[in-house]
Amino acid sequence: MDIIQTKNYAIELGSIQEWGLKSLLSKNYPNAKVVMITDENSYDYCLEKILNQFPELQEAQVLQLPAGEQYKNLPLVEQILNVISEHNLSRNDLMINLGGGVITDMGGFMASIYKRGIDFINIPTTLLSMVDASIGGKTGVDLGSLKNQIGVFAEPKALYIDPEFLNTLEPIQIFSGYAEMLKHGLIADKAHWEALKETKPDVVPSRIDLIKRSIEIKKEVVEKDFKESGLRKILNFGHTVGHAIEGMYLTKAPIIHGLGVAWGMMVEAKIATELGMLSADESKEIEEFILSIYPPIKLEDEEIEEIMHLIQFDKKNKEDKILCALITEIGKCEYDVEVKVGMVEKVLREVNVS
């Protein structure tokens, strides 16, 4: 069992049998009502294992949400909060978010706004949520096509990760989390990038060392700048373009978050090269590796226009300027780099294959 201690809580990474959840519940929440937020898949594939291991949670009220990014929105939050309120959940009670990034983002958000905040615990069940979404205190929901436009910073009281949960995940979801892991390497640790390149995505669930390293990178960056006034922005590498592509697809046929990020990293690495910040060789290495794992970007003209429109709304922009986190070499990243909208469009059109 690995314990990664953050400033305010511990991340326990290892078999469910070894988690300290039982003692946390008996010590801190002996008489609390517990509500568990799941989606249809974490309900089917993960809930039973939790309830078998922790019989004290048999009494918990379990809510099952529809699965998917298209439900990460305010109308569903209101619906769920109504149910929680009907069950008289009080300030001293506890929410457990069991699921992927959609559930940890939305559950954390609901826990922090219900009665001005109740405690919550995250149990991420996708690779992406284990290495990224459930860590760092960003919670929230989308507003139409605008990703994560509504939200608050709020941290869980504890985080429990058992990579065994990844065994039931669809392979495409492993590819999604793998993209964020590649990002961790690209922005902060060349050795991690190299190790990931040698480890094809389907093997990653068995590589606790790689999962742990990604968690550590995310934790280290977040702890230096929790509210994202500076350094934390490097975690947005690939996300300015990635979020816009993902947002464009959101109301049509949603794509996995990691695919948007992978495409975004490829485009943003090329932008860094155009700006003279990143060597053409490293940019090529990134593009070639991403295209060996993920499909190429294939966009219609009007889709590119919509993406450019969404980029203007990105929270990372200031006064109409596009501010990006861009890498200067593999393992090093700068933030608040001003990029002209025209440059983004030019590079996006260059990599587009349709």
Ligand SMILES: NC(=O)c1ccc[n+]([C@@H]2O[C@H](COP(=O)([O-])OP(=O)(O)OC[C@H]3O[C@@H](n4cnc5c(N)ncnc54)[C@H](O)[C@@H]3O)[C@@H](O)[C@H]2O)c1
């Ligand atoms: N807060 C942050 O810092 C942060 C960082 C990165 C991403 N995110 C957010 O995370 C979200 C994406 O997370 P995600 O990729 O986990 O998506 P997700 O939560 O939609 O999960 C992906 C799919 O896997 C299913 N699933 C979950 N656990 C499973 C299991 N063990 N077995 C089988 N199926 C399972 C889900 O039902 C869903 O269909 C996006 O909304 C993104 O914006 C947040």
